[in-house]
Amino acid sequence: MENEAGALSRVAGLFSARGYNIESLSVAPTEDPTLSRMTIVTVGSDEVVEQVTKQLNKLIEVVKIIDLNDGSHIERELMLVKVRATGSADREEIKRLTEIFRGCIIDVTDKSYTIELTGTSSKLDAFLEAVERSAVLETVRTGASGIGRGEWTLKV
Amino acid sequence: MSVELTGAEITIRCLQEEGVQCIFGYPGGAVLFIYDELFKQDKVRHILVRHEQAAIHAADGYARSSNHVGVALVTSGPGVTNAVTGIATAYMDSIPMVVISGQVPTNAIGLDAFQEVDTVGITRPCVKHNFLVKDINELAVTIKKAFYIASTGRPGPVLVDIPKDVSQQKVKFEYPDKVSMRSYNPVTKGHTRQIRKAAELILSAKRPMIYAGGGVILSNAAPQLTELTQLLNFPCTNTLMGLGGYPATDRQSLGMLGMHGTYEANMAMQYCDVLVAVGARFDDRVIGNPKHFFNENRKIIHIDIDPSSISKRVKVDIPIVGDVLDVLKELIKLLKESKEKPDQGALKEWWKQIDLWRERDCLKFDRDSKIIKPQRVIETLFDVTKGDAFITSDVGQHQMWAAQFYKFDKPRRWINSGGLGTMGFGMPAAMGVQLANPKGKVACITGEASIQMCIQELSTCKQYKLPLKIINLNNRYMGMVRQWQEFFHGNRYAESYMNALPDFVKLAESYGHVGMKIEQPGDVEGALKEAFKRKDQLVFLDFITDQTENVFPMVPGGKGLSEMILV
Ligand SMILES: Cc1cc2nc3c(=O)[nH]c(=O)nc-3n(C[C@H](O)[C@H](O)[C@H](O)COP(=O)(O)OP(=O)(O)OC[C@H]3O[C@@H](n4cnc5c(N)ncnc54)[C@H](O)[C@@H]3O)c2cc1C
Ligand SMILES: Cc1ncc(C[n+]2csc(CCOP(=O)(O)OP(=O)(O)O)c2C)c(N)n1
Ligand SMILES: [Mg+2]
Numbered sequence: 001m002e003n004e005a006g007a008l009s010r011v012a013g014l015f016s017a018r019g020y021n022i023e024s025l026s027v028a029p030t031e032d033p034t035l036s037r038m039t040i041v042t043v044g045s046d047e048v049v050e051q052v053t054k055q056l057n058k059l060i061e062v063v064k065i066i067d068l069n070d071g072s073h074i075e076r077e078l079m080l081v082k083v084r085a086t087g088s089a090d091r092e093e094i095k096r097l098t099e100i101f102r103g104c105i106i107d108v109t110d111k112s113y114t115i116e117l118t119g120t121s122s123k124l125d126a127f128l129e130a131v132e133r134s135a136v137l138e139t140v141r142t143g144a145s146g147i148g149r150g151e152w153t154l155k156v
Numbered sequence: 157m158s159v160e161l162t163g164a165e166i167t168i169r170c171l172q173e174e175g176v177q178c179i180f181g182y183p184g185g186a187v188l189f190i191y192d193e194l195f196k197q198d199k200v201r202h203i204l205v206r207h208e209q210a211a212i213h214a215a216d217g218y219a220r221s222s223n224h225v226g227v228a229l230v231t232s233g234p235g236v237t238n239a240v241t242g243i244a245t246a247y248m249d250s251i252p253m254v255v256i257s258g259q260v261p262t263n264a265i266g267l268d269a270f271q272e273v274d275t276v277g278i279t280r281p282c283v284k285h286n287f288l289v290k291d292i293n294e295l296a297v298t299i300k301k302a303f304y305i306a307s308t309g310r311p312g313p314v315l316v317d318i319p320k321d322v323s324q325q326k327v328k329f330e331y332p333d334k335v336s337m338r339s340y341n342p343v344t345k346g347h348t349r350q351i352r353k354a355a356e357l358i359l360s361a362k363r364p365m366i367y368a369g370g371g372v373i374l375s376n377a378a379p380q381l382t383e384l385t386q387l388l389n390f391p392c393t394n395t396l397m398g399l400g401g402y403p404a405t406d407r408q409s410l411g412m413l414g415m416h417g418t419y420e421a422n423m424a425m426q427y428c429d430v431l432v433a434v435g436a437r438f439d440d441r442v443i444g445n446p447k448h449f450f451n452e453n454r455k456i457i458h459i460d461i462d463p464s465s466i467s468k469r470v471k472v473d474i475p476i477v478g479d480v481l482d483v484l485k486e487l488i489k490l491l492k493e494s495k496e497k498p499d500q501g502a503l504k505e506w507w508k509q510i511d512l513w514r515e516r517d518c519l520k521f522d523r524d525s526k527i528i529k530p531q532r533v534i535e536t537l538f539d540v541t542k543g544d545a546f547i548t549s550d551v552g553q554h555q556m557w558a559a560q561f562y563k564f565d566k567p568r569r570w571i572n573s574g575g576l577g578t579m580g581f582g583m584p585a586a587m588g589v590q591l592a593n594p595k596g597k598v599a600c601i602t603g604e605a606s607i608q609m610c611i612q613e614l615s616t617c618k619q620y621k622l623p624l625k626i627i628n629l630n631n632r633y634m635g636m637v638r639q640w641q642e643f644f645h646g647n648r649y650a651e652s653y654m655n656a657l658p659d660f661v662k663l664a665e666s667y668g669h670v671g672m673k674i675e676q677p678g679d680v681e682g683a684l685k686e687a688f689k690r691k692d693q694l695v696f697l698d699f700i701t702d703q704t705e706n707v708f709p710m711v712p713g714g715k716g717l718s719e720m721i722l723v
Pocket of ligand 3: 632633635
């Protein structure tokens, strides 16, 4: 969509006004600074998703829309998670888990680790389940960004 | 080299470039520079209303009756909030309109400045698009875009919010001839393969039905709709918004359909085997309960310029995205070229069935009543104006009787708020209609409750000598509310009684108009004739009508189209 003030609130407003679900939404400018690209994750029947798509297309600032589920695609989300890490056994266990999930520890204190993790949203969920619930001090997630597989590109 | 102009001058110059002849508005601090420029020129006429809601309704009536973009000008804060009802009304009925609003100076935005509201935020859900112009360099192109967006594709209101400092700053003025926007490219031509499929389906129909809506009016396709209908000898029904799209006095017209549609239209809609929906959006007031609608099998062709109107409430078989005008032209051409014709025997049977439904005479009422029947007033109005008036209406029973009993043969003659159902619309809209059609006969059909929502506009009518005929069907009730309470709430008429009514005759007179009170059925015709003889005067006709009259047929909420309550 056009990288213009207010465009984001039109999208968000549309979802709330029409009662559509918005699971996550991530947005930033593209290589062309006049355009920004947004990935929205929503749930609904085929009819609802069809209406969502049509209604979004009607927004004047929206340039193009694709449903990534129409083809194969890649989806990634970034999560930063701060976990309690006190005893050395705990610290080792968390380091091991982080490795298994191919994350990295990006900040350390004697009581905590901050871990950076990317992957599909379900992988991030799985990591949180693997860590002891009470050890999780804080999480922040970006919501999914998606792109189609292969040489095909979304161009305006 | 062009000279430098202020933002205010540019705003007015843009309106001139767009060929705008008449705008409706109300001044205030944030738009004073713009008003100053209006004052200095005489190409754009400004009509001063008495409330911003009326400015928008008037611009709306102007647009609906003329096919020009309606234009209104309001100040920041309360000017805008007063305008919101009007903007939402125009939005729901897809009316092309540009609203210019003043805003506090850019450096004051966000500081809870005097008369500041987040105009773009407040109006966002009820405009086709809106802009806040923070940079004077963007002003002219933004106004150009506003007119372009408002009038193309599915039309709608567009708002341009101009901060006071921007109206003061100077820049070279250049008005672009054209704008193109990569993110906005409305379709006009329908997909030929889809149109071909539609033609085939039409030719195979045994019990066909054409269901035409506001899109026919908006795309100026009434002649094409008429040609198609008559070419095929198909029955045609119109939505409330589509009245006049097909001549109502013609044999093939089944009248309006829907909640208060005719028996024959609703039955034919329910039992047809091929339905051609033309610029109509399967509103909940039109098809009733969608599940019940699908108890019968039928194939549906849907022509609409807005893809989101298609398969929104009703799944269709052949969607055609495009301008009704273009699509109908192509469809007619295909049908004329084809050697085939629909099964004439089956069509004859279908017409026989429809005529049986017609015999039910669903709009009958007591013609010998000693009390004035509202239906009778409208019928007489039709006769007295020879069906050639512009009719606006407010919202309620009177609106439905107007739709049922004034037979609209031409498009853009019936001006009402269908989607939002805004009481208070009628008189200000009529002002816009009269200004767009100075020679036209303009009547506003209203009720004693609705008329009081914008009654202050009697003053505007005086100032600009607008000779409207106000037909007040005075039943001393919010009749439509009372009817629902009678049918669905055990006759408990909670707050639907209009107590302490003004003396409308004196009220009209106090504004400098003519007032007439009509209490006897025998006086209806004479009064209407007398009113229309007074060509230069606004006449307020207060008809004291039957308090207990109800609108029939009626499809109750949640019921199917064939489950009408009949008189
Ligand atoms: C008290 C009350 C009672 C009512 N009862 C009834 C009733 O009994 N029957 C009834 O019909 N309505 C009734 N209504 C009105 C109802 O609420 C809707 O406003 C109306 O039915 C919608 O009409 P429409 O389907 O023609 O759509 P509109 O609102 O006129 O929409 C037009 C459609 O055409 C499309 N379009 C626009 N321009 C073009 C173009 N150039 N080319 C192609 N397509 C185009 C648009 O995208 C849209 O889908 C009532 C309203 C009130 C207030
Ligand atoms: C602004 C607004 N408020 C409330 C309503 C709900 N409403 C619909 S019809 C109606 C009564 C209208 O009464 P009147 O104008 O006397 O018309 P009648 O039905 O009696 O012909 C009301 C209150 C509305 N449509 N618009
Ligand atoms: Mg009333």
